[in-house]
Amino acid sequence: MSESSLLAARKSEAVARGVATRGIYAVRAENSELWDAEGRRYIDFAAGIAVNNTGHRHPKVMAAVAEQAQAFTHTCFHVAPFEGYIALAERLNAMTPGDFSKKTMLVTTGAEAVENAVKMARAFTGRSGIISFSGAFHGRTLLGMALTGKVAPYKKGFGAMPPEVVHAPFPNPLHGVSEADAIEQLERLFASSVDPERVAAIIIEPVQGEGGFTIAPFNFLRKLREICDEHGIVLIADEIQAGMARTGKMFGFDHSGVAPDLVTMAKGLAGGFPLAAVTGRAEIVDAPGPGGLGGTYAGNPLAVAASHAVLDIIDEEDLCTRADEVGEVIRARLTQLAARQGMECIGDVRGLGAMNAFELVIDRNTFAPDAALTSAIVAEAEARGLILISCGTRYNVIRLLPPLTIPMDQLQEALDIIEASIEAAVMKKAA
Numbered sequence: 443m444s445e446s447s448l449l450a451a452r453k454s455e456a457v458a459r460g461v462a463t464r465g466i467y468a469v470r471a472e473n474s475e476l477w478d479a480e481g482r483r484y485i486d487f488a489a490g491i492a493v494n495n496t497g498h499r500h501p502k503v504m505a506a507v508a509e510q511a512q513a514f515t516h517t518c519f520h521v522a523p524f525e526g527y528i529a530l531a532e533r534l535n536a537m538t539p540g541d542f543s544k545k546t547m548l549v550t551t552g553a554e555a556v557e558n559a560v561k562m563a564r565a566f567t568g569r570s571g572i573i574s575f576s577g578a579f580h581g582r583t584l585l586g587m588a589l590t591g592k593v594a595p596y597k598k599g600f601g602a603m604p605p606e607v608v609h610a611p612f613p614n615p616l617h618g619v620s621e622a623d624a625i626e627q628l629e630r631l632f633a634s635s636v637d638p639e640r641v642a643a644i645i646i647e648p649v650q651g652e653g654g655f656t657i658a659p660f661n662f663l664r665k666l667r668e669i670c671d672e673h674g675i676v677l678i679a680d681e682i683q684a685g686m687a688r689t690g691k692m693f694g695f696d697h698s699g700v701a702p703d704l705v706t707m708a709k710g711l712a713g714g715f716p717l718a719a720v721t722g723r724a725e726i727v728d729a730p731g732p733g734g735l736g737g738t739y740a741g742n743p744l745a746v747a748a749s750h751a752v753l754d755i756i757d758e759e760d761l762c763t764r765a766d767e768v769g770e771v772i773r774a775r776l777t778q779l780a781a782r783q784g785m786e787c788i789g790d791v792r793g794l795g796a797m798n799a800f801e802l803v804i805d806r807n808t809f810a811p812d813a814a815l816t817s818a819i820v821a822e823a824e825a826r827g828l829i830l831i832s833c834g835t836r837y838n839v840i841r842l843l844p845p846l847t848i849p850m851d852q853l854q855e856a857l858d859i860i861e862a863s864i865e866a867a868v869m870k871k872a873a
């Protein structure tokens with residue numbers, strides 16, 4: 443029996459079934475490569491799901507964490523605060539969009555950041571309603587899953603959902619929801635389901651991650667800003683997957699020029715160490731009283747040290763520009779591939795910076811999803827040494843999330859594997 447099969451057997455005996463996994467048991471990883479329990483090498487196009495934007499074990503991140511570990515690893519910020527947390531808050535206040543006074547709180551996971559942003563919005567407005575979007579993903583906590591715009595597997599069996607969470611359609615012209623439709627539906631919601639005067643916040647991902655890498659039209663974000671201003675609603679940008687240079691700008695919202703009131707960050711914020719943040723208008727962040735926010739591990743010193751290093755690296759290595767370069771190579775190759783005869787299964791190629799995806803369809807007129815082909819391509823790629831992950835409310839989108847630091851030769855190698863994997867999966871389907 444292989445080491446991986448042994449681990450798989452132990453896993454299924456010992457680990458909760460709900461914690462779904464792939465069969466690649468990690469042993470070691472370096473920048474954009476990962477080695478499994480069989481000694482097999484993979485190029486990692488998942489990057490821990492948009493976490494290792496600076497690659498696995500970036501030397502500067504490792505050095506910063508090692509140095510911090512010599513001093514202290516945990517104090518609990520509420521008990522013994524430390525400079526690194528304060529300095530990180532200062533940096534995030536300066537970096538996030540919007541030319542106004544800002545404050546920050548640090549937490550540990552993306553879902554926790556979302557929960558805290560909503561708490562702040564509720565405390566500030568004295569209202570309870572929240573609007574999120576179809577296809578959204580905001581986490582697996584009770585409120586996070588309620589905000590998430592997809593039932594299976596995230597909400598199935600976990601009800602009742604918290605009240606006053608309403609979903610509006612996310613604009614997606616490819617699938618028949620124009621920007622104008624989405625605005626009209628939102629206005630209709632205000633007329634039929636929820637009084638805008640009772641809405642504390644609207645939360646939106648600038649590029650939907652789990653939902654299928656659907657880009658919110660920049661003008662739609664501008665309209666949302668106007669609607670929020672008109673009704674006194676807090677606009678929350680969930681930048682957990684799109685943020686930290688992934689889209690070619692520090693934040694996805696930067697493409698639209700819109701300043702949200704609150705920004706949630708996680709994933710790419712600390713290069714593989716668990717850290718998340720909420721940054722935004724000082725008066726909103728300060729609405730909850732002392733003791734109302736926080737957590738034992740929130741703002742862990744090792745993760746904070748890692749985050750400082752990550753922000754330095756993004757700057758020093760100009761990773762926003764790098765994200766654009768990587769993205770251009772990916773989109774050019776995929777667009778070329780989609781134009782080839784026999785590749786009609788590629789219904790769409792889309793992305794911003796290095797947040798790219800392609801959608802697999804049964805035919806290009808109806809855009810009927812091909813979920814089976816999607817998983818077949820992911821499996822073919824895995825067999826050829828490339829880690830791909832899928833997404834999409836219809837399970838038919840493959841997202842490409844290489845570290846922004848990936849060497850060009852590995853990027854080309856990965857694209858060759860993608861091409862070969864699609865060809866193989868299409869051929870097997872036809873056979």
Ligand code: PMP
Pocket residue numbers: 491551552553554556579580581582647651652680681682683684708709
């Ligand atoms: N929001 C978005 C946009 C995400 O992509 C995710 C994670 N996929 C979350 C929230 C939840 O983050 P976490 O898994 O760290 O709780």
